[in-house]
Amino acid sequence: MRNFKKLSAFAVALLATVMLSACGNGNHKQSNSAGPKSLNVQFVPSVAANKMEGRAKPIEKMLSKRLGIPAHVTVSTDNNAVIEAMKSKKVDVGFLPADAYVQAHKQGAADVLLQSERYGLKEPGGTWTKQLVHTLRSEILVKKNSKIKSWKDLKGKSISIQSPTSTTGYIFPIAELKQKGFDVTKNCKLVTVTGHDQGVLNVLSGDTDAAFVFEDARNNVLQDNPKVKSQVVPIYFTRPVPNDTISVIPSLPKAFREKLAKAFIAIGKSKAGKKVIESVYDQEGYIPAKDSDYNIVRKYQKIAQAVKK
Structure with missing residues (x-):
């Protein structure tokens, strides 16, 4: 009888441990699916880095308002610096051009989230049209x-x-x-x-x-x-060459990615947001993108690399 009581007590303790562990794992998953507590966004400079950062800074408040978490915007020295920062998870979101995105994805550092839109051009005069396009040549x-x-x-x-x-x-x-x-x-x-x-x-x-x-x-x-x-x-x-990307680190949860995509699209459609992204990259907005959109870049990369050799 004494042994039975000991065994029962052990069983109860074991069950409690399992239940606590299960609760702990559930909370961990819930925390992950909720996304990061803050967001680090990095741009590649198209002009002098100090000028670029000043132009991009307003995106911090716009993102924070829509996401409900602090957003931090910085400007890197070049594409490789953004890729390395994303690999080490110091940066969550990178504004990467087509070639840099392909390289980052190959290294497991980035997944494409959105593709930028710009106004089209009428040639041979190179005049702007009112049509939004997601490619350039x-x-x-x-x-x-x-x-x-x-x-x-x-x-x-x-x-x-x-x-x-x-x-x-x-x-x-x-x-x-x-x-x-x-x-x-x-x-x-x-x-x-x-x-x-x-x-x-x-x-x-x-x-x-x-x-x-x-x-x-x-x-x-x-x-x-x-x-x-x-x-x-x-x-x-x-x-046509696919336009620049907004790319995210692979560990960013799906639910948060969707929320982030909606935030950037909304920023691109707002008057204040459009003014900012026009000043940063001559971009007019964003549309959803998938990795296969950049297969043509991969194909041409291989040809160009073979020629270089």
Whole structure:
């Protein structure tokens, strides 16, 4: 009888332990599904970092209001810094361009949440339309009245390019021309510059014969040279490149991701929010995105990397 009482007491204690453990696990899951207690958002600079941070800071209050948690906005030095910060979970949300997103996803650092929208462009004048688009193109610019009339005339010519990680300033034109049988790296003199506006200016000044830039990078030079569009003209456009992303770390719960996506979309639709994102990246809003939207970037990356070798 004494042994039976001891056994009963042990069974009750064991059951209590199991129940407490189950409750603890349930609370843990509930906490995870609720999302983070604060949100760290990081941008890649499109202008000087100090200017960029000042422009992006208002998003902190807008996000905090919609999410009900503190949001912190910072500006990184470059794409790789954002990726590393997301890998170490120091940053929850990164504004990553197409190529950087693909790299981050490959490293298990990011999942795409949203894709940016911009106003479309009417070519060859490069004037803005009222239609929102979620892609852009790369273009090849030359000086007006140049003997270069098509990509076939680029042989032996000098070209201003961006770094090999730039989708529009390197990867897409390099890969697409390779598919046409033209190896830019072997047939042309490549001059790496920093900034698509510098590519435009190099063509304008005659420092290079052509430039690989995003469509329409000439708009970034208009303020200093209102006549640039009549002096520098496009001769080739690549297929569309998917727009920049708002990406999140993989550990961010699904329910919170949905809440975050709604918050960013709402910010893009609000008058105050639109003003901020226009000043930061010339973006007009956001739409849902999926990883497969960026398969074309992966395909062109492989081609460009093979050409580089």
